[in-house]
Amino acid sequence: IAGIxxxxxxxxxxxxxxxxxxxxxxxxxxxxxxxxxxxxxxxRLIHYSNTAGTTGKGxxxxxxxxxxxNTDDFPLTLASAVPSQTSVYFCASSATWGGTEAFxxxxxxxxxx
Amino acid sequence: xxxxxxxxxxxxxxxxxxxxxxxxxxxxxxxxxWFHQNPxxxxxxxxxxxxxxxxxxxxxxxxxxxERYSLLYISSSQTTDSGVYFCAVERGNEKLTFGTGTRxxxxx
Numbered sequence: 552i553a554g555i556x557x558x559x560x561x562x563x564x565x566x567x568x569x570x571x572x573x574x575x576x577x578x579x580x581x582x583x584x585x586x587x588x589x590x591x592x593x594x595r596l597i598h599y600s601n602t603a604g605t606t607g608k609g610x611x612x613x614x615x616x617x618x619x620x621n622t623d624d625f626p627l628t629l630a631s632a633v634p635s636q637t638s639v640y641f642c643a644s645s646a647t648w649g650g651t652e653a654f655x656x657x658x659x660x661x662x663x664x
Numbered sequence: 665x666x667x668x669x670x671x672x673x674x675x676x677x678x679x680x681x682x683x684x685x686x687x688x689x690x691x692x693x694x695x696x697x698w699f700h701q702n703p704x705x706x707x708x709x710x711x712x713x714x715x716x717x718x719x720x721x722x723x724x725x726x727x728x729x730x731e732r733y734s735l736l737y738i739s740s741s742q743t744t745d746s747g748v749y750f751c752a753v754e755r756g757n758e759k760l761t762f763g764t765g766t767r768x769x770x771x772x
Contacts, residue, residue, distance in 0.1 A: 594762040
């Protein structure tokens with residue numbers, strides 16, 4: 552079934568450790584996104600990629616980095632995790648970078664202790 | 665950036681009731697989507713509706729782009745409709761911006 556796959560589903564991470572959240576889509580979508588969801592704050596954009604080889608910063612990019620080496624994969628890296636990065640992370644994709652329907656993965660629940 | 669406001673923030677209904685959820689946005693948009701986040705946290709696409717009206721079973725949505733609002737109608741509510749409903753909009757080169765959601769609870 553076509554869609555977006557995120558891994559891991561959940562993770563408990565010690566503060567200061569490095570962590571990469573994986574995201575893969577098989578819909579050949581050009582645009583991909585990372586959001587975090589926190590209670591009472593809705594979903595906020597961390598980073599995005601309009602097409603393979605390009606990335607951009609969203610609303611809350613600090614402490615996170617991304618890469619887009621190919622169309623299918625868009626990993627999100629926390630270089631040195633802090634407790635404020637405890638959140639649910641969603642990866643999404645859309646056919647193009649503006650005005651097309653976005654589809655979301657199942658989410659990764661990350662707890663930094 | 666664009667502002668997205670959803671109302672009401674919380675809604676509790678008896679099974680079988682109808683409901684209307686509202687999304688107001690502060691500027692013209694080229695994309696508007698409604699999502700249902702189920703109790704397991706999954707975000708389910710309901711409608712891609714930058715303008716006009718669409719229907720899917722018991723759910724329908726209307727976006728009046730010129731007046732900057734969208735409505736989601738749920739008829740004959742079922743307990744499986746419970747969860748949080750999000751409206752999200754996109755304007756120009758800006759990425760999808762979410763409202764803070766409406767939490768719907770359907771009581772048997």
